[in-house]
Amino acid sequence: MDYKTSGVDIDAGNETVRRIKGLARATFTPGVLSEIGSFGGLFSLGASWRDPVLVSSADGVGTKLRVAFMTGRHDTIGADLVNHCVNDILVQGAVPLFFLDYLATGTLSPDIAEQIVGGLARACQASGCALIGGETAEMPGFYAQGEYDLAGFIVGGVEREHLITGAAIAAGDVLIGLPSSGLHTNGYSLARRIVFDVLKLSVDSHVPELGETVGEALLRPHRSYLPVLRPLLGKRILKGVAHITGGGITDNLPRIMPLGTGARIDRHAWRTPPVFRWLGEAGSVPEPDLRRAFNMGIGLILVVAEPHVAEVQRGLLEAGEANSLVIGAVEGGTSGVRYA
Amino acid sequence: MDYKTSGVDIDAGNETVRRIKGLARATFTPGVLSEIGSFGGLFSLGASWRDPVLVSSADGVGTKLRVAFMTGRHDTIGADLVNHCVNDILVQGAVPLFFLDYLATGTLSPDIAEQIVGGLARACQASGCALIGGETAEMPGFYAQGEYDLAGFIVGGVEREHLITGAAIAAGDVLIGLPSSGLHTNGYSLARRIVFDVLKLSVDSHVPELGETVGEALLRPHRSYLPVLRPLLGKRILKGVAHITGGGITDNLPRIMPLGTGARIDRHAWRTPPVFRWLGEAGSVPEPDLRRAFNMGIGLILVVAEPHVAEVQRGLLEAGEANSLVIGAVEGGTSGVRYA
Numbered sequence: 038m039d040y041k042t043s044g045v046d047i048d049a050g051n052e053t054v055r056r057i058k059g060l061a062r063a064t065f066t067p068g069v070l071s072e073i074g075s076f077g078g079l080f081s082l083g084a085s086w087r088d089p090v091l092v093s094s095a096d097g098v099g100t101k102l103r104v105a106f107m108t109g110r111h112d113t114i115g116a117d118l119v120n121h122c123v124n125d126i127l128v129q130g131a132v133p134l135f136f137l138d139y140l141a142t143g144t145l146s147p148d149i150a151e152q153i154v155g156g157l158a159r160a161c162q163a164s165g166c167a168l169i170g171g172e173t174a175e176m177p178g179f180y181a182q183g184e185y186d187l188a189g190f191i192v193g194g195v196e197r198e199h200l201i202t203g204a205a206i207a208a209g210d211v212l213i214g215l216p217s218s219g220l221h222t223n224g225y226s227l228a229r230r231i232v233f234d235v236l237k238l239s240v241d242s243h244v245p246e247l248g249e250t251v252g253e254a255l256l257r258p259h260r261s262y263l264p265v266l267r268p269l270l271g272k273r274i275l276k277g278v279a280h281i282t283g284g285g286i287t288d289n290l291p292r293i294m295p296l297g298t299g300a301r302i303d304r305h306a307w308r309t310p311p312v313f314r315w316l317g318e319a320g321s322v323p324e325p326d327l328r329r330a331f332n333m334g335i336g337l338i339l340v341v342a343e344p345h346v347a348e349v350q351r352g353l354l355e356a357g358e359a360n361s362l363v364i365g366a367v368e369g370g371t372s373g374v375r376y377a
Numbered sequence: 378m379d380y381k382t383s384g385v386d387i388d389a390g391n392e393t394v395r396r397i398k399g400l401a402r403a404t405f406t407p408g409v410l411s412e413i414g415s416f417g418g419l420f421s422l423g424a425s426w427r428d429p430v431l432v433s434s435a436d437g438v439g440t441k442l443r444v445a446f447m448t449g450r451h452d453t454i455g456a457d458l459v460n461h462c463v464n465d466i467l468v469q470g471a472v473p474l475f476f477l478d479y480l481a482t483g484t485l486s487p488d489i490a491e492q493i494v495g496g497l498a499r500a501c502q503a504s505g506c507a508l509i510g511g512e513t514a515e516m517p518g519f520y521a522q523g524e525y526d527l528a529g530f531i532v533g534g535v536e537r538e539h540l541i542t543g544a545a546i547a548a549g550d551v552l553i554g555l556p557s558s559g560l561h562t563n564g565y566s567l568a569r570r571i572v573f574d575v576l577k578l579s580v581d582s583h584v585p586e587l588g589e590t591v592g593e594a595l596l597r598p599h600r601s602y603l604p605v606l607r608p609l610l611g612k613r614i615l616k617g618v619a620h621i622t623g624g625g626i627t628d629n630l631p632r633i634m635p636l637g638t639g640a641r642i643d644r645h646a647w648r649t650p651p652v653f654r655w656l657g658e659a660g661s662v663p664e665p666d667l668r669r670a671f672n673m674g675i676g677l678i679l680v681v682a683e684p685h686v687a688e689v690q691r692g693l694l695e696a697g698e699a700n701s702l703v704i705g706a707v708e709g710g711t712s713g714v715r716y717a
Contacts (some may be wrong), residue, residue, distance in 0.1 A: 094418065
């Protein structure tokens with residue numbers, strides 16, 4: 038028995054690595070010291086930092102991957118993964134430095150791997166983040182034909198004095214919501230049940246309520262908030278920032294709130310995008326469950342002292358975000374999120 | 378339809394996070410600033426670095442996981458993953474700073490997650506590496522009942538002047554091999570084919586040639602070389618270090634060799650451990666395939682100038698490694714690995 042007979046094709050792996058190399062190299066920033074193919078990726082912090090704090094996060098794409106499988110489009114989920122990770126460190130004030138991916142599949146297709154990594158590389162480049170390494174694992178028997186899993190790992194940096202921690206959040210602070218681009222990467226197990234099992238639609242089905250196909254609505258990439266938030270970093274006017282992922286506003290906003298403070302969300306402050314209404318009605322999903330499964334149209338929440346609200350919204354506007362909204366306030370002597 | 382009906386149990390996820398928190402906190406080093414549960418993990422580099430280079434790596438456990446599934450032991454693969462990652466950055470001279478994991482499963486069992494993360498945490502602690510974050514993904518329909526995938530991401534640090542790059546490797550340099558503890562994490566697709574399909578053994582089968590069961594032989598954790606190599610770091614006597622993973626010595630040693638240099642490996646310099654002979658014979662695996670699938674008993678190779686060999690071996694001995702061996706030399710005007 039030779040090695041290839043066992044289901045592992047080292048040569049296909051090497052071909053994939055060759056294709057990925059060029060994609061990754063295009064993302065390299067001045068800090069990158071290594072060539073892809075070294076055992077580890079090398080990144081020099083450089084001399085410009087005074088007291089750097091490294092902020093890191095690991096994430097996956099979740100079952101949104103299954104929509105990619107169904108549509109045969111593998112070039113958008115890279116942006117989902119990278120932007121999710123970028124947002125997760127952005128909320129603590131960090132800008133991205135480098136990224137590594139883990140791509141696991143049953144049988145490696147260099148073509149599909151190239152589409153996936155191409156998407157990762159484009160999203161990394163858009164965020165000034167070097168795709169410095171990763172692992173492509175061929176695991177026969179673990180994944181169904183044509184399926185894979187994808188995880189990402191990001192490291193960013195922030196000066197310690199500019200860390201956004203939420204510690205200073207107090208009653209009376211204002212909650213500013215930024216619109217999401219769609220479901221982002223959360224709630225897909227529920228959404229798929231509703232769309233494919235209850236409504237029995239296909240990814241090509243046109244949905245009149247949405248004015249687009251199921252595949253277009255469900256595959257729209259997770260938005261990065263780095264471009265619109267970057268001008269506000271390091272100015273000490275963001276007391277806290279919450280990325281609205283799995284668990285919705287209900288579970289994510291409390292993660293940054295100090296003990297003894299809660300949030301009042303004015304549910305009429307923004308118009309819930311049609312995709313969430315459509316899913317909720319088709320699936321008869323109770324409102325509290327809907328709010329824990331989905332972002333409901335708000336992908337990021339900024340906590341700002343009342344006197345800074347206008348400055349923050351002006352900064353967002355100048356950076357291209359015209360649709361920020363005051364969606365609630367911090368309340369004392371309570372905890373969690375209250376929808377009013 | 379509520380959220381739980383869709384197959385995602387946020388409460389089981391929260392229970393898992395609660396259990397993991399305690400395990401992870403035990404690994405925290407003075408650099409860690411964050412509590413688990415923040416969006417990103419925070420690590421302060423501190424003031425002791427002059428010109429730090431961050432060395433990072435992503436890896437998985439591969440199909441060794443299936444042996445864990447078969448034995449029902451989930452507390453050892455954490456060490457496989459962490460130690461694989463530790464070695465991958467160690468070869469460039471870096472010591473571990475922090476680690477994040479990605480654990481993906483169909484239905485989350487807090488008990489199994491606790492075993493897995495417990496193993497990760499113990500291995501991190503042994504390497505002085507903070508388990509600073511991670512993602513536990515519940516992906517209904519992606520993984521078979523009782524199965525999961527596990528990936529890890531490590532970041533370490535090295536002073537730029539102490540980077541081990543392989544650039545100075547030249548003809549005449551000596552190759553010192555360090556013993557592996559077994560298969561480490563590579564060659565499991567081939568090994569499983571031979572053991573379970575050809576020999577039709579079970580994990581409980583006792584193998585006379587090995588003096589132990591199949592499960593014991595195949596599940597033995599990947600060894601970390603950090604403890605025995607640490608005293609030699611920063612001394613400029615290691616020209617290059619190669620971690621022998623997938624592709625064996627054949628593919629991994631050339632990764633650190635400059636153009637125009639090759640390696641001569643004396644295949645009689647060490648005794649191939651019984652497990653590799655046993656697998657090779659039972660599977661009728663051609664010798665070149667065997668050498669690309671497995672480490673053949675050598676898990677790490679140091680490239681050292683001839684005058685430093687004694688000093689390096691003495692350093693290894695004092696750090697507890699009594700079985701380092703000269704296994705070959707660097708040759709000029711050639712490339713790749715030649716087995717003599």
